[in-house]
Amino acid sequence: MKLKITKYKLTGMLSMLVFWLSASSLHTRSELQHITLMTAVMFVACAVIYILLSSKLSAAGRSWCMAAPFAALCLIANLILDANCVYPFFILAVMAVCAQRAREISKKESHPVRPILILAGFGLLSIAIFAAALLSFGVTL
């Protein structure tokens, strides 16, 4: 199987990188060991979510583009407004990506209910993984 990296998938990867870095920087004042562990766990969570969602997107992965605005807003909130929160932006990014893919599915397929429900399930799973990773380090949602 040939692994094809498109500009859309790259956008998704960059967005996940933004969410990973933002989530990892939530506890910058704690001990180095804690920060390292949190960074590693968040990296694994983000990588799993990326692979999970990519498996349900189209070959080109155009829907990944919908994550970019929320990644940019996450950066604005954390760097400029000092909001110290990642979770709302991540939820909305996953919802936007899944909604865009669902729109594509409903246009192409004659019986779109099952694939859309599976996609919604994968979206919920992604949000749950991210929330679990954050909560395990005492980050309040």
Add this chain to the structure above:
Amino acid sequence: MNGKLAGLAIMCFNPSALIKGSHNHKLKYIGLAVPALTFLLYFWQYGADRLRLQLTGNSDVALLCLFGLIAGPVLTALTAAILKIFIRQTAFSDLVTDIGFTFSLPLLINLVGLILNAIFDINTSVIFGLTGVLFSIIPLFDVICASIKTKRSFLTALVLITAAGAIYMICPALIFILKG
């Protein structure tokens, strides 16, 4: 009466219907009431959270609610004015109405947040308030894509919803900072 209600429901769940021409109901400017209520509930939750932390008083919460009531329509009109620069073919009033109705689901999310805030005594201004307000840029993407008929409509819509999201986030933040 039923026709009017049906028209309102269509606009709430599919705000781009007006621009696509599949629905041409006379709902101009009624859409401004939706963001007004959404921001009112968002600011109310923020005030309630601060009240719980004993950082503010009841009068300040009432003032924040008033700011929210004004901020909603103002920010909607501001976003429509910015979009109008890029979307020449759509009338300004249609853009205002469509952008207003993108806040239908956020209104529901904020209402749920306020109810949970009151019943369970938990902070909801971020997880329901901010998330709810920013949720509006997902249907806004559809509205912009329906309005722009060029090859680069997808990319333009992405840039414009990022700008709109930044406006929805920065303006309330400035009010919160000024209010202390």
